[in-house]
Amino acid sequence: MGPRFRGDERMELPQLAPTTRLPYDAREVVDLREATLAGHPQALERYALAVLSHIGLVAAWYLFVKLGEVPKFVMPSPYETVHALLVPNYRWPENIAVTTVEIFAGYILAVVFGIGAALLFSWFRWLEMAVMPLLVSLNMIPKVALGPLIIVWFKYGVGPNAMMAFAICFFPIVLTTARGLREVEPDLLDLVHTLRGSRWQLFTKIQLPGALPYVFSGMKVAAILAVAGAIVGEFLGSDRGLGYLMLQVQVTLDTAAMFMAVILITLIGVVLYALVLALERALVPRDARLA
Amino acid sequence: MGEPFIHLAGVQKTYRTQGAPLLAISEATFDVETGELVSLVGPSGCGKTTLLKILAGLHPIDSGTVKIGSATQPFDPSRDIGMVFQQPLLLKWRRVIDNVLLPAEILGLPMAQSRARARDLLALVGLKGKEAMYPYELSGGMQQRAAIARALIHDPKLILMDEPFGALDALTREKMNLELLRIWQEAKKTIVFVTHGITEAVFLGTRVIVLTAGPARMADNFRVELAHPRTLEMKTGEAFGEYTRRIYRLLGME
Numbered sequence: 001m002g003p004r005f006r007g008d009e010r011m012e013l014p015q016l017a018p019t020t021r022l023p024y025d026a027r028e029v030v031d032l033r034e035a036t037l038a039g040h041p042q043a044l045e046r047y048a049l050a051v052l053s054h055i056g057l058v059a060a061w062y063l064f065v066k067l068g069e070v071p072k073f074v075m076p077s078p079y080e081t082v083h084a085l086l087v088p089n090y091r092w093p094e095n096i097a098v099t100t101v102e103i104f105a106g107y108i109l110a111v112v113f114g115i116g117a118a119l120l121f122s123w124f125r126w127l128e129m130a131v132m133p134l135l136v137s138l139n140m141i142p143k144v145a146l147g148p149l150i151i152v153w154f155k156y157g158v159g160p161n162a163m164m165a166f167a168i169c170f171f172p173i174v175l176t177t178a179r180g181l182r183e184v185e186p187d188l189l190d191l192v193h194t195l196r197g198s199r200w201q202l203f204t205k206i207q208l209p210g211a212l213p214y215v216f217s218g219m220k221v222a223a224i225l226a227v228a229g230a231i232v233g234e235f236l237g238s239d240r241g242l243g244y245l246m247l248q249v250q251v252t253l254d255t256a257a258m259f260m261a262v263i264l265i266t267l268i269g270v271v272l273y274a275l276v277l278a279l280e281r282a283l284v285p286r287d288a289r290l291a
Numbered sequence: 292m293g294e295p296f297i298h299l300a301g302v303q304k305t306y307r308t309q310g311a312p313l314l315a316i317s318e319a320t321f322d323v324e325t326g327e328l329v330s331l332v333g334p335s336g337c338g339k340t341t342l343l344k345i346l347a348g349l350h351p352i353d354s355g356t357v358k359i360g361s362a363t364q365p366f367d368p369s370r371d372i373g374m375v376f377q378q379p380l381l382l383k384w385r386r387v388i389d390n391v392l393l394p395a396e397i398l399g400l401p402m403a404q405s406r407a408r409a410r411d412l413l414a415l416v417g418l419k420g421k422e423a424m425y426p427y428e429l430s431g432g433m434q435q436r437a438a439i440a441r442a443l444i445h446d447p448k449l450i451l452m453d454e455p456f457g458a459l460d461a462l463t464r465e466k467m468n469l470e471l472l473r474i475w476q477e478a479k480k481t482i483v484f485v486t487h488g489i490t491e492a493v494f495l496g497t498r499v500i501v502l503t504a505g506p507a508r509m510a511d512n513f514r515v516e517l518a519h520p521r522t523l524e525m526k527t528g529e530a531f532g533e534y535t536r537r538i539y540r541l542l543g544m545e
Contacts, residue, residue, distance in 0.1 A: 190344070
């Protein structure tokens with residue numbers, strides 16, 4: 001007998017059980033599409049469900065702390081957390097204001113300079129070819145690592161922390177905006193060229209409005225990053241702000257105040273994000289928005 | 292007939308890409324009379340679009356002559372070309388009427404009059420009542436109708452269409468063919484219509500120019516002696532079949 005090769009053996013196919021044929025009645029057939037749609041919540045139900053899940057989280061938090069008898073310094077209850085707001089020493093209004101200013105200042109600067117830089121790139125191609133690769137490289141720097149340097153250069157306070165927020169927001173805005181300005185349908189270019197349209201007309205009528213969805217996509221990413229930037233700045237060096245407060249109460253193990261600070265920081269981020277969304281809704285028609 | 296509206300003689304065009312130069316058009320010679328609807332038909336990559344872009348003044352040529360306009364029909368290249376592409380390319384952020392107005396804005400035409408004209412044109416292309424909609428609210432066929440209205444807004448003498456119905460489904464395409472013939476007769480424009488649809492080329496054209504690929508060259512140029520207005524029944528007639536067979540033979544498909 002010669003050598004045996006793979007495939008020489010006959011594959012044993014498993015015997016399938018014979019199917020039972022049932023009498024078919026079209027009236028009993030369930031319309032799968034209708035059934036799926038029936039389980040698909042409407043807009044109002046969706047909002048209600050979203051609100052419910054948030055309430056559910058708070059309820060679960062409460063039950064976990066109460067039933068698990070978790071010590072307050074490990075995890076405070078929702079009530080204790082809100083109660084922390086009543087400690088006047090923590091100067092909540094001032095700290096909230098400081099952090100808000102840092103986030104918004106850094107963010108708005110990043111929007112202005114990011115969009116500005118992208119516009120310059122689209123007007124001067126040589127500038128884009130020179131600077132864009134540099135920006136891509138610089139983007140690889142973990143911006144947080146610049147914190148200690150920023151303190152050395154600019155001391156600490158509201159300005160340097162806004163700078164931190166700026167450093168972290170700038171890149172996504174400039175990169176997405178530049179991309180949006182580059183994406184012009186070649187046929188639309190032809191259309192404008194046959195009409196001997198100027199470069200300015202091409203820019204204002206086609207390029208810029210076409211880039212807006214990209215601008216907002218970058219601005220939304222940056223809105224989340226701005227909050228992180230400002231807080232890291234406060235951790236590294238500051239004498240005011242919610243991040244600073246968190247470091248203060250960490251020493252006294254006032255976990256409830258730390259929880260409250262985190263919630264407030266999150267809320268500032270939510271407000272910023274909501275403002276950007278509202279602006280997008282006002283400026284970009286539904287279909288033109290990027291998901 | 293006097294001077295033709297479009298006169299092409301010995302047009303040659305080579306693309307200089309990386310590597311070997313690509314001959315896009317080896318020799319194109321034809322005339323188009325005022326008010327004609329000329330179909331340019333041929334397989335993909337036969338230089339139809341290149342020829343259209345040469346007519347639009349978007350591509351320079353290597354040799355030959357391109358002359359558009361005559362003593363009786365003066366031609367201003369910036370004002371007298373309307374373009375329709377395979378994709379409607381409507382601006383998503385503009386309402387239908389503002390999309391139609393785009394060329395008028397670029398040319399700096401008086402806006403009040405242009406707006407009134409845009410309404411008339413939207414009615415002409417069958418989009419009455421859809422002026423304030425956004426493109427995404429329209430079907431593909433309707434979007435292409437809006438694109439045709441946009442090509443007519445500045446009252447150009449020449450409309451260049453690059454496979455405008457190529458992305459539509461077969462039935463919508465037939466309907467749009469009839470619509471285009473109606474619009475052509477009402478608007479009285481000279482149209483150069485690029486297509487790879489042989490039936491479409493014969494059905495629409497007063498003249499058909501056949502281009503073959505590799506190497507790109509003009510293979511035929513004939514008048515289509517079918518009465519106007521054209522009807523879909525004509526497509527099943529003997530005369531129509533003669534024309535389509537003539538093209539199929541040239542493209543080596545029979």
